Amino acid sequence: MTDDKTTWKPGKRDALFLGVVIVVVTLLVLGSSERTTKPTPDDEVHRAVTSHETCLSCHGPDGERPQPVGHASSVQCFQCHTQPKGWQGNAK
Ligand code: HEC
Ligand code: HEC
Structure with missing residues (x-):
């Protein structure tokens, strides 16, 4: 009972959110490396x-x-x- 508020169990929506974050970050990193100008x-x-x-x-x-x-x-x-x-x- 008391655990309800303190323990966090990743649910489907959390996994989806995490997935979206990873995809966005990956795209940004790839995109920025493409645009890097030669030093x-x-x-x-x-x-x-x-x-x-x-x-x-x-x-x-x-x-x-x-x-x-x-x-x-x-x-x-x-x-x-x-x-x-x-x-x-x-x-x-
Ligand atoms: C607005 C940003 C910008 C400025 C300001 C700029 N450059 Fe560049 N330069 C680039 C980009 C982006 C590339 C690569 C794009 C390409 O290959 O067409 C590049 C490519 C080059 C290259 C060829 C690199 C290669 O791949 O062989 C040389 C040399 C160069 N720049 C010299 C200069 C010099 C000298 C100046 C100052 C007079 C200058 N650039 C100012 C953005 C800039
Ligand atoms: C005396 C001739 C000379 C001068 C002056 C000179 N460069 Fe270069 N630069 C070169 C040569 C040759 C290369 C290619 C060989 C190398 O990587 O060293 C080069 C390469 C570069 C590159 C990388 C492009 C590539 O093909 O890898 C950039 C960016 C660049 N120079 C910018 C500049 C800027 C900015 C200045 C002024 C502050 C400048 N250069 C002054 C001769 C010069």
């Missing part, structure tokens, strides 16, 4: 850059490694491509 590589070249003009000297249309066609025209590279750890550029 800026953590190498000598990329740590040394201090302006987007320099980025575009290599990643502009005539650079050695152009941005893909239809790439965002924004110059705030680091808004999407995370900067390397210890990057010293524009912060100075």
Whole structure:
């Protein structure tokens, strides 16, 4: 009798709810990993850059490694491509 309020037994609806939560979380995780933008590589070249003009000297249309066609025209590279750890550029 006294146990009625303190013990919780998972019922059908709880299982259904849990199932829905798991499906939603899984979809969100999969969806977000698909949209992850490549980070800026953590190498000598990329740590040394201090302006987007320099980025575009290599990643502009005539650079050695152009941005893909239809790439965002924004110059705030680091808004999407995370900067390397210890990057010293524009912060100075
Ligand atoms: C001196 C030329 C040069 C400059 C300047 C440069 N990059 Fe790069 N970048 C490269 C090359 C070459 C690669 C591909 C090789 C690699 O992964 O290191 C690359 C790769 C990348 C990638 C990963 C793309 C991929 O194919 O894996 C991103 C993102 C990127 N650069 C962003 C930037 C940003 C942002 C800046 C400015 C802060 C910048 N780069 C400045 C030459 C440059
Ligand atoms: C609005 C977000 C956004 C901004 C701002 C942005 N990028 Fe990107 N960039 C992306 C996405 C998303 C991709 C991958 C999409 C694709 O392949 O078309 C990408 C791809 C790239 C690649 C090719 C990576 C590969 O797979 O080889 C390079 C290089 C790059 N960006 C450089 C830059 C540079 C340099 C800047 C700043 C001038 C910049 N990006 C600003 C979102 C952004």
